[in-house]
Amino acid sequence: MPLVKSGAIVADDYLHVADGDAIAEGAVLLPAARFLVDPEGVLKRNSKVGVIWPNSRNIAELAPWLDRVAAVALVFPTFRDGRAYSQARLLRERYGFRGELRATGQVLRDQFVFMLRSGFDAFEVKKDSDAAAFTEVARRYSVVYQPTGDGRATAAARRLSRQNAEARS
Amino acid sequence: MYAYDEIDRTFLSERVAEFRDQVRRRLNGELTEEEFKSLRLMNGVYLQLHAYMFRVAIPYGTLSAQQLRRLAHVGRKYDRGYGHFTTRQNIQFNWIKLAELPDAMEDLAEVGIHAIQTSGNCVRNITTDQWAGVVPGEIDDPRVWAEVLRQYTTLHPEFAFLPRKFKIAISAADHDRAAIKIHDIGLRMRRNDAGEIGFEVLVGGGLGRSPFIAKTIRDFVHARDIISYVEAVLRVYNQYGRRDNIYKARIKILLHELGAERFAKDVEAEWAQIRDGMLEIDDAMVDDIRSRFRYPRYEQLSDTPQELAKASDPRFTAWLQNAVAPHKVPGYAVVTLSLKPIGGTPGDATAEQMDAIADLADRYSFGELRVGHEQNLALPNVAKRDLPALWRALDKIGVATPNVNLISDVISCPGLDYCSLANTRSIPIAQELTRRFANHDLAAMIGRLHVNISGCINACGHHHVGHIGILGVDKNGEEFYQITIGGRADEGAEIGTLIGPAVPYAEVADVIEDIVEAYLALRAAPDELFIDTVKRLGVQPFKERVYATR
Ligand code: HEM
Ligand code: SF4
Numbered sequence: 001m002p003l004v005k006s007g008a009i010v011a012d013d014y015l016h017v018a019d020g021d022a023i024a025e026g027a028v029l030l031p032a033a034r035f036l037v038d039p040e041g042v043l044k045r046n047s048k049v050g051v052i053w054p055n056s057r058n059i060a061e062l063a064p065w066l067d068r069v070a071a072v073a074l075v076f077p078t079f080r081d082g083r084a085y086s087q088a089r090l091l092r093e094r095y096g097f098r099g100e101l102r103a104t105g106q107v108l109r110d111q112f113v114f115m116l117r118s119g120f121d122a123f124e125v126k127k128d129s130d131a132a133a134f135t136e137v138a139r140r141y142s143v144v145y146q147p148t149g150d151g152r153a154t155a156a157a158r159r160l161s162r163q164n165a166e167a168r169s
Numbered sequence: 170m171y172a173y174d175e176i177d178r179t180f181l182s183e184r185v186a187e188f189r190d191q192v193r194r195r196l197n198g199e200l201t202e203e204e205f206k207s208l209r210l211m212n213g214v215y216l217q218l219h220a221y222m223f224r225v226a227i228p229y230g231t232l233s234a235q236q237l238r239r240l241a242h243v244g245r246k247y248d249r250g251y252g253h254f255t256t257r258q259n260i261q262f263n264w265i266k267l268a269e270l271p272d273a274m275e276d277l278a279e280v281g282i283h284a285i286q287t288s289g290n291c292v293r294n295i296t297t298d299q300w301a302g303v304v305p306g307e308i309d310d311p312r313v314w315a316e317v318l319r320q321y322t323t324l325h326p327e328f329a330f331l332p333r334k335f336k337i338a339i340s341a342a343d344h345d346r347a348a349i350k351i352h353d354i355g356l357r358m359r360r361n362d363a364g365e366i367g368f369e370v371l372v373g374g375g376l377g378r379s380p381f382i383a384k385t386i387r388d389f390v391h392a393r394d395i396i397s398y399v400e401a402v403l404r405v406y407n408q409y410g411r412r413d414n415i416y417k418a419r420i421k422i423l424l425h426e427l428g429a430e431r432f433a434k435d436v437e438a439e440w441a442q443i444r445d446g447m448l449e450i451d452d453a454m455v456d457d458i459r460s461r462f463r464y465p466r467y468e469q470l471s472d473t474p475q476e477l478a479k480a481s482d483p484r485f486t487a488w489l490q491n492a493v494a495p496h497k498v499p500g501y502a503v504v505t506l507s508l509k510p511i512g513g514t515p516g517d518a519t520a521e522q523m524d525a526i527a528d529l530a531d532r533y534s535f536g537e538l539r540v541g542h543e544q545n546l547a548l549p550n551v552a553k554r555d556l557p558a559l560w561r562a563l564d565k566i567g568v569a570t571p572n573v574n575l576i577s578d579v580i581s582c583p584g585l586d587y588c589s590l591a592n593t594r595s596i597p598i599a600q601e602l603t604r605r606f607a608n609h610d611l612a613a614m615i616g617r618l619h620v621n622i623s624g625c626i627n628a629c630g631h632h633h634v635g636h637i638g639i640l641g642v643d644k645n646g647e648e649f650y651q652i653t654i655g656g657r658a659d660e661g662a663e664i665g666t667l668i669g670p671a672v673p674y675a676e677v678a679d680v681i682e683d684i685v686e687a688y689l690a691l692r693a694a695p696d697e698l699f700i701d702t703v704k705r706l707g708v709q710p711f712k713e714r715v716y717a718t719r
Binding site for chain 1: 174176177179180183186187191199204207208290320321322323324325326327328329330331404407408412442447448453454457458
């Protein structure tokens with residue numbers, strides 16, 4: 001499964017740790033339940049720690065450690081289950097999370113725009129062809145209608161600034 | 170009418186390009202039907218019994234003559250020469266080919282119409298009063314606020330995959346013509362004690378398998394905060410709405426399971442975090458949107474023109490009494506065009522009719538038209554002196570049946586004639602009822618009476634809130650119908666009560682006649698409406714009458 005970051009297909013430097021496995025050396029992504037057993041303990045390691053957070057669990061529970069967690073992976077069990085979009089926005093916009101925010105599970109081309117606008121910056125894409133099309137698809141819409149944490153100027157804001165510019169000139 | 174600008178037009182063409190690409194990938198097999206399904210649904214494309222069905226939005230029910238002509242063109246070029254107006258200010262085309270859909274969308278985008286979010290589990294086309302902006306006594310034109318919310322919800326990245334579809338309706342008049350109490354969010358415009366405008370917010374209405382009337386969760390949200398409040402509702406729903414069972418996924422079930430108070434508390438907590446942030450609406454934004462609604466330049470006209478006084482044709486008089494409603498400007502009237510001719514399919518209009526109506530809108534209504542949830546059209550700005558001439562023209566094209574709000578003004582879903590989910594036919598029942606009650610004097614004597622028909626429990630025909638509701642059910646492969654009475658969709662919304670066992674197809678019209686006869690015998694006075702008689706007496710006398718001989 002290709003990983004896309006900053007528009008390019010890159011190698012994944014995180015090891016996904018399953019529930020029963022030992023925590024290996026190097027950067028790891030841990031299931032939430034595993035992480036929560038001893039957060040301080042795992043965060044003391046010398047390498048990066050990320051958490052895989054299920055979409056049915058309140059993201060606020062992760063808040064105390066967000067400044068030390070390097071990555072959060074949110075889950076789309078099917079592309080039709082949109083809970084992780086809300087979690088992503090909360091992480092970015094309410095809890096100020098600045099680390100890697102990764103979309104996992106059923107991640108398909110036609111969700112990229114929604115995911116980017118919700119704050120994701122890393123994508124475990126299901127299909128190679130979708131990953132290859134990432135940059136093109138991400139540019140699909142030059143117009144957005146609602147403000148989110150991505151800071152893009154909305155249609156309404158652009159109209160008003162254009163009017164103001166006209167009024168000044 | 171709202172005029173799109175360069176920014177909106179760019180967006181629509183980007184949307185069409187995206188859909189063209191999705192169709193291409195579906196046709197060459199890159200996308201499975203399962204993957205394509207949710208993409209096409211967000212563009213109003215369903216797969217039906219015979220073909221793909223294409224549902225186009227008519228935002229807040231307002232159309233320009235030019236847009237209606239374009240809809241006629243789509244009906245003619247890509248379909249079988251007609252379109253079907255639905256109960257949600259949409260129009261559907263039943264016979265479109267997948268490969269041609271992107272072209273049809275492009276043709277529509279040229280005049281600023283689209284099918285974005287007319288289906289799928291997202292925020293749907295936002296609906297409002299079909300008389301918005303012209304009816305006397307409104308707090309504000311609700312279309313301005315529907316447009317504010319339409320823009321905010323368009324391709325909202327967080328809410329494109331909600332647990333289930335999500336419908337918002339707005340009403341700003343005393344009388345609710347938008348059926349806000351049967352929507353996921355109903356917004357009733359009002360003023361607070363300081364005279365500022367805002368909304369009472371109702372949540373959790375809906376029909377389908379488990380019907381609910383919406384409950385008020387906040388008496389007043391200031392208009393400038395309405396986006397953040399709606400976002401708070403959507404966020405709570407997106408996170409906690411049920412996803413394990415499609416029949417329990419609507420927000421009405423969440424509200425019911427949590428209780429309205431607890432739900433309201435969750436929304437308040439979320440809202441407290443976002444209300445003073447980037448979603449606060451500044452006046453300049455509303456002014457800008459308002460300025461792009463084109464309002465007619467009304468003339469000063471007599472409210473009692475001699476053209477009306479002179480008119481003596483009894484058919485005209487009947488129509489004048491039935492289909493013409495007061496306008497906020499003296500000398501003008503709102504005219505409803507019945508799409509319920511005797512023996513016709515409720516809500517259908519041919520391409521020729523649409524073209525002719527568009528011409529009449531240009532000539533008599535400042536180029537503007539409306540679509541209401543009763544599946545009728547309206548010309549919102551007709552000078553009263555033009556009514557006789559307009560009537561003759563409407564009569565000629567078959568849209569002047571004087572049955573608006575009468576028993577033959579039936580709301581009906583497509584049922585088994587088109588719909589893949591149907592248990593029974595709906596349209597032939599509607600047609601039979603229009604024939605039984607074709608006599609105008611009889612229908613007028615019965616008075617206001619809404620009959621609503623759905624071909625299955627999904628309730629697209631709003632049967633629960635019909636004064637008389639008819640629901641098709643399957644009994645061992647045969648078409649049966651449950652009859653309810655006492656439902657209503659307006660400000661006093663109620664779910665109807667079942668009168669007894671389901672009856673077979675062949676008996677439905679007889680049963681309705683029995684109910685009407687019972688009503689005529691029971692009503693306290695000629696002006697007591699059917700719905701009021703039911704309220705006063707309950708279902709028992711009607712039940713007795715219907716089942717005494719069955
Ligand atoms: C022919 C294709 C159609 C299909 C497959 C279809 C399917 C459905 C389904 C499955 C629901 C129930 C959703 C739920 O409660 O969660 C529904 C609801 C609804 N449909 Fe349709 N429908 C169709 C056509 C129409 C038409 C033509 C109209 C208007 C005349 C319409 C208006 C509605 C309305 C108003 C509801 C909402 C009822 C409520 O509040 O729960 N539908 N539709
Ligand atoms: S009520 Fe049932 S039969 Fe009628 S259109 Fe809706 S899904 Fe189809």
